[in-house]
Amino acid sequence: MRQRVFDASVAAPRHSREGRAQTYVERDVRQLIQLKDATLFEKFIKLLAGRVGQIINYDSLSSDVGADPKTIKRWLSILEASFIVFKLPPYFENFGKRVIKSPKYYFTDTGLLSYMLGIEKPEQVSRDPLVGGLFENLVILEALKARYNQGLMPNLYFFRDSGGNEIDLLQQSGRDLVGIEIKSSSTYNANFKKGLDRFNEKTAPLARRYIIYNGEAREFSDGFEAVPFARTGELF
Numbered sequence: 001m002r003q004r005v006f007d008a009s010v011a012a013p014r015h016s017r018e019g020r021a022q023t024y025v026e027r028d029v030r031q032l033i034q035l036k037d038a039t040l041f042e043k044f045i046k047l048l049a050g051r052v053g054q055i056i057n058y059d060s061l062s063s064d065v066g067a068d069p070k071t072i073k074r075w076l077s078i079l080e081a082s083f084i085v086f087k088l089p090p091y092f093e094n095f096g097k098r099v100i101k102s103p104k105y106y107f108t109d110t111g112l113l114s115y116m117l118g119i120e121k122p123e124q125v126s127r128d129p130l131v132g133g134l135f136e137n138l139v140i141l142e143a144l145k146a147r148y149n150q151g152l153m154p155n156l157y158f159f160r161d162s163g164g165n166e167i168d169l170l171q172q173s174g175r176d177l178v179g180i181e182i183k184s185s186s187t188y189n190a191n192f193k194k195g196l197d198r199f200n201e202k203t204a205p206l207a208r209r210y211i212i213y214n215g216e217a218r219e220f221s222d223g224f225e226a227v228p229f230a231r232t233g234e235l236f
Contacts, residue, residue, distance in 0.1 A: 033074075033075065033078055040065065040066060040067060041075070043065055043066070044061075044065045044067065044072070044075055045079075045116055046116050046117075047061060047064050047065055048061070048076075048079075048085070048105065048116075049107065049113055049116035049117050050117065050130065051105075052105070052106055052107065052113060052130070052133040052134070052136075052137050053104060053106065053132070053133035053136045053137060054104065054133070055090075055100055055102050055103070055104055055160065056076075056102050056103055056104065056105055057102070058072050058073060076105065080105075083108055084107065084108060084109075084112070085105045085106065085107055085108065086105070086106055086108055086141075086144065087103045087104070087105055088103060088104045088105070088106060088140060088156060088157065088158055088169075089103050089157055089158075090102065090103060090157060090158060090159065090160065091157035091158065091159045091167075091170050091172075092159075093204075099159070099160070099161050099162070100160040100161065100162065104158060106136075106137045106140055106141060107137060107141075108141065110134065110137055110138050110141065113134065113137060114134070117130060117134075131184050132183075132184050134184075135182065135183075135184035135214070135229070136168060136182045136184075138229065139169070139180075139182045139212050139229055139232050140156070140168075140169060140182070142229075142232040142233055143156055143169065143171070143180075143232055143233075143235070143236050144156060145233070146232070146233035146234075146235075146236035147236050149233075150236075155171060155172045155173065156169060156170070156171055157169070157170045157171075157172065158170065159199065159203070161203075165195065165198055165199065165203075166195055167179050167180070167181065167195055167196065167199050168180060168181050168182040169181075169182060171235075171236060173207075176207040177204055177205070177206050177207060178206065178207055178208045178209075178210070178235070179196045179199060179200065179206040179208070179209050179210070180209075180210045180211075180212055180235070181193065181195055181196055181210070181211050181212070182211075182212050182213070183211060183212070183213040183214075184213070184214055185213055185214060185215070186213070186214040186215045187215060188211070188213065188215055188218055188226050192211045192213070192226075193209065193211060193224055196209045196224075208223070208225075209223060209224050209225075210224070210225050210226075210227050210235060211224065211225070211226040211227065212227050212228075212229055212232055212235075213226060213227075213228070213229065214228070214229055215228065216228060217231070
């Protein structure tokens with residue numbers, strides 16, 4: 001089954017995506033930073049794209065780019081202030097030192113993200129090793145837009161502890177938590193819900209639990225729902 005999710009992300013002509021990159025990344029942001037070495041900043045953007053959906057490690061990114069961690073943090077702040085990337089904070093309410101407290105970063109334009117990853121055609125996406133990160137970026141971006149379009153604060157988080165237990169997306173409403181796992185697969189697998197089960201049983205109760213994936217809608221007797229990515233906005 002063709003992965004419909006990314007068609008819109010890379011359907012724009014390549015010269016259009018190159019133009020966007022040159023206009024509001026390579027030109028505007030570089031002027032804000034007053035950067036002399038354009039290749040260094042371009043390397044930073046591409047490496048950041050390659051880490052989409054991963055917990056940020058400033059030291060590792062600094063080493064790979066060839067710039068000090070303070071510079072990396074400043075560049076990220078400027079990209080965030082320029083609405084090129086956004087930060088997904090970790091959820092760590094009363095969970096002590098065992099919970100990861102570094103954020104993740106995503107792109108506000110999945111077409112730009114695809115361009116930075118060198119993806120030129122929709123059919124290339126399913127073969128790309130970063131297909132999961134691309135899909136995750138799209139879903140979380142749709143969740144963020146849905147919240148903002150209603151005039152609501154995002155209240156969106158991810159969760160991960162030092163044991164590797166992770167939830168892709170948590171949405172908090174008052175004291176209620178909604179847990180969401182994001183999978184790029186078009187075929188449902190019962191293993192998709194294991195992380196949600198573990199969080200619900202051992203960390204905090206979840207008011208609702210969803211799998212957002214590239215398949216058809218499914219409902220289960222235990223309260224889970226598997227939701228097609230096109231319906232992401234309805235959940236928020």
